[in-house]
Amino acid sequence: MKYSLVTTLLCSLLPIMGCHAQKTTTATVNINPLFSEPAFSGKQGVMLSGEEPKWLLTSESKGLLLLDQQAQPLSRFNGNFETLTMRENVLLNEEQSTLIATIDNEHNTIKLLSLKQDNTFTLQSSLPFEHSQLESLCLFRQPLGDISLFAVDAVGEVHQFIIYNAKQQHIDIQPIRSFVGVPEVQGCAVDDSREQLYLVEGNIGVWQYDANPESDPMRTLIVAANPFGQLQGDISDISVTAEGSVWITTPENQQLHVIQPITGLYQSITLDGLTEPETVNVTLHNKRFQAVVFDAVQDSYWQVDDLKNIVPQKLLKTTTLATISADVQTDPVLRFGDAADDPAIWVDQQTPANSLILGTDKRVGLMVYGLDGALLQSLEIGRVNNVDVRQHLSINSPLNTIITASNRTKSSISVFELDEQRSVHHVGDIATDLGDIYGLCMYQSDSGSYVFVNDKDGRYQQYRISATKPNIVAKKVREFALPSQPEGCSADDRTGKLYMGEEDAGIWQIDAEPNLSAQASRIADVGDTLKDDVEGMEVYHGQNASYLVVSSQGNNSFVVYGLWDDYPILTNFRIDMDLTNGIDGVSETDGLTVSAAALPGYPQGVLIVQDGRNQLPQQPQNFKVVDWRKVQALIDQSDHVN
Numbered sequence: 001m002k003y004s005l006v007t008t009l010l011c012s013l014l015p016i017m018g019c020h021a022q023k024t025t026t027a028t029v030n031i032n033p034l035f036s037e038p039a040f041s042g043k044q045g046v047m048l049s050g051e052e053p054k055w056l057l058t059s060e061s062k063g064l065l066l067l068d069q070q071a072q073p074l075s076r077f078n079g080n081f082e083t084l085t086m087r088e089n090v091l092l093n094e095e096q097s098t099l100i101a102t103i104d105n106e107h108n109t110i111k112l113l114s115l116k117q118d119n120t121f122t123l124q125s126s127l128p129f130e131h132s133q134l135e136s137l138c139l140f141r142q143p144l145g146d147i148s149l150f151a152v153d154a155v156g157e158v159h160q161f162i163i164y165n166a167k168q169q170h171i172d173i174q175p176i177r178s179f180v181g182v183p184e185v186q187g188c189a190v191d192d193s194r195e196q197l198y199l200v201e202g203n204i205g206v207w208q209y210d211a212n213p214e215s216d217p218m219r220t221l222i223v224a225a226n227p228f229g230q231l232q233g234d235i236s237d238i239s240v241t242a243e244g245s246v247w248i249t250t251p252e253n254q255q256l257h258v259i260q261p262i263t264g265l266y267q268s269i270t271l272d273g274l275t276e277p278e279t280v281n282v283t284l285h286n287k288r289f290q291a292v293v294f295d296a297v298q299d300s301y302w303q304v305d306d307l308k309n310i311v312p313q314k315l316l317k318t319t320t321l322a323t324i325s326a327d328v329q330t331d332p333v334l335r336f337g338d339a340a341d342d343p344a345i346w347v348d349q350q351t352p353a354n355s356l357i358l359g360t361d362k363r364v365g366l367m368v369y370g371l372d373g374a375l376l377q378s379l380e381i382g383r384v385n386n387v388d389v390r391q392h393l394s395i396n397s398p399l400n401t402i403i404t405a406s407n408r409t410k411s412s413i414s415v416f417e418l419d420e421q422r423s424v425h426h427v428g429d430i431a432t433d434l435g436d437i438y439g440l441c442m443y444q445s446d447s448g449s450y451v452f453v454n455d456k457d458g459r460y461q462q463y464r465i466s467a468t469k470p471n472i473v474a475k476k477v478r479e480f481a482l483p484s485q486p487e488g489c490s491a492d493d494r495t496g497k498l499y500m501g502e503e504d505a506g507i508w509q510i511d512a513e514p515n516l517s518a519q520a521s522r523i524a525d526v527g528d529t530l531k532d533d534v535e536g537m538e539v540y541h542g543q544n545a546s547y548l549v550v551s552s553q554g555n556n557s558f559v560v561y562g563l564w565d566d567y568p569i570l571t572n573f574r575i576d577m578d579l580t581n582g583i584d585g586v587s588e589t590d591g592l593t594v595s596a597a598a599l600p601g602y603p604q605g606v607l608i609v610q611d612g613r614n615q616l617p618q619q620p621q622n623f624k625v626v627d628w629r630k631v632q633a634l635i636d637q638s639d640h641v642n
Contacts, residue, residue, distance in 0.1 A: 588612025
């Protein structure tokens with residue numbers, strides 16, 4: 001049997017694809033019946049790779065079937081299955097397997113199976129689903145090899161689970177996150193190479209999401225059905241090939257459509273001879289597309305041998321950043337939403353194990369944690385945004401410590417002390433005339449204890465704190481401004497330099513001493529490595545060199561600059577998930593701090609960062625603690641090490 005291939009220009013549907021005009025062409029390719037049996041009740045099929053092609057099919061009456069080239073059964077896994085998603089070349093206990101996820105319709109359970117090279121199925125795990133009826137599944141092979149599963153239910157909720165730990169080579173099921181998807185989902189698929197999730201809302205169109213577990217669940221409509229777009233008929237299924245081509249079916253008009261996000265290509269394929277092509281799975285073998293289509297009316301699978309008129313896309317070159325993982329995470333803040341913001345650390349010089357992590361909850365106040373991440377205190381004093389601490393013998397307090405935080409409730413600087421029992425106490429506030437107080441950092445020198453605060457309008461103010469008891473004595477000693485909104489800053493007590501982030505532009509430096517004639521200079525620009533917003537920053541003094549660590553919020557990464565001539569970039573890295581210890585990665589970081597002090601388990605100190613999306617499982621925001629040795633190892637690989 002033949003079908004006609006009609007290329008159609010539908011650029012009005014795809015403004016983000018950048019379509020190019022092309023002539024309408026007609027071609028023919030082969031389509032052959034693959035497997036037909038009375039009362040088969042199939043749904044989805046896929047062609048497996050290999051020298052001898054095999055087909056994996058679902059059936060409500062026959063279960064999962066593996067067929068050879070002659071469509072003869074090689075093996076079967078009994079059950080009532082319709083949905084099918086798989087990833088090949090998965091190492092399970094050092095054995096190459098195909099990992100399969102399907103829905104057990106009888107029990108509303110996700111079945112995870114492996115298909116070995118000897119054609120045998122093994123049930124790896126069974127995941128009961130109690131939220132609501134499951135509708136669709138799709139697997140996602142993440143950049144480091146871990147595999148996650150998207151499960152979409154009847155009320156439109158999307159649930160993402162980690163199911164495979166690449167490092168340990170075993171099944172490891174952990175919930176990551178949930179978000180609102182589309183009602184009455186018809187299908188889902190993931191482009192592993194571009195980390196994109198696609199959901200089909202049958203009478204609306206195809207929605208695109210970021211599949212990365214640390215991403216925001218924002219969506220884009222990439223193709224729309226009539227009356228929202230020019231695509232005729234409801235969409236019933238979706239498939240994505242390895243290089244990112246998106247394939248969808250519209251059974252009412254017996255059509256298959258291909259969208260190529262990279263090239264902007266759109267083609268419509270009329271499937272002559274089929275009545276209701278409900279599902280499709282397209283694979284790329286030897287640079288040629290091949291498809292398995294299921295016709296719901298004929299209850300039969302059909303093989304499309306060669307889609308020779310459609311050229312595969314070339315994959316976009318991507319830059320893979322170095323990754324490390326956190327070692328500890330704090331308890332989450334009280335509520336979901338944008339809450340946790342900035343950390344600081346107080347080091348107990350006598351008993352380092354008693355050191356404290358200070359973290360702001362900008363909806364509540366100041367949180368105090370132990371090094372193990374457990375919450376010790378909650379000081380509900382208002383919407384504190386940034387926090388910093390200084391320890392110095394000249395500070396007249398029980399533990400020679402002063403802590404300050406920018407308080408947006410009062411447009412003030414909140415001041416804290418530590419008592420002999422290492423409890424934090426709020427001792428009062430320093431009033432400011434800033435309209436929208438924002439970022440804060442401290443500076444200590446022979447001339448006194450200082451705090452810098454800024455406003456969203458770019459203004460900086462510097463205060464000298466000369467006493468905290470019986471009353472706080474503070475004086476504004478300087479004011480200057482950056483061109484646009486700042487927040488993060490860090491003062492280097494050794495060199496007397498203040499480093500400041502201008503969120504959309506870069507990093508500035510100015511003398512930290514209250515020299516009214518000092519002029520700020522920009523030392524780093526937002527660009528290919530440092531992505532806006534420029535947020536938290538802190539100076540780390542190592543044994544041989546000093547560094548400035550900056551959060552690059554725009555690409556969920558961290559940049560380390562050498563604090564010497566020309567401020568070279570030494571490393572740029574992300575903090576990824578640690579499945580073994582159940583700690584998720586880090587994204588949307590607002591604030592960070594570092595310490596070079598030797599602490600239990602951290603002989604070279606720590607990097608502590610705010611995590612804007614706390615997953616694995618989904619919880620309110622928190623702070624992550626990273627062993628500095630992991631960062632130092634990346635720095636030591638740099639060509640610019642001083």
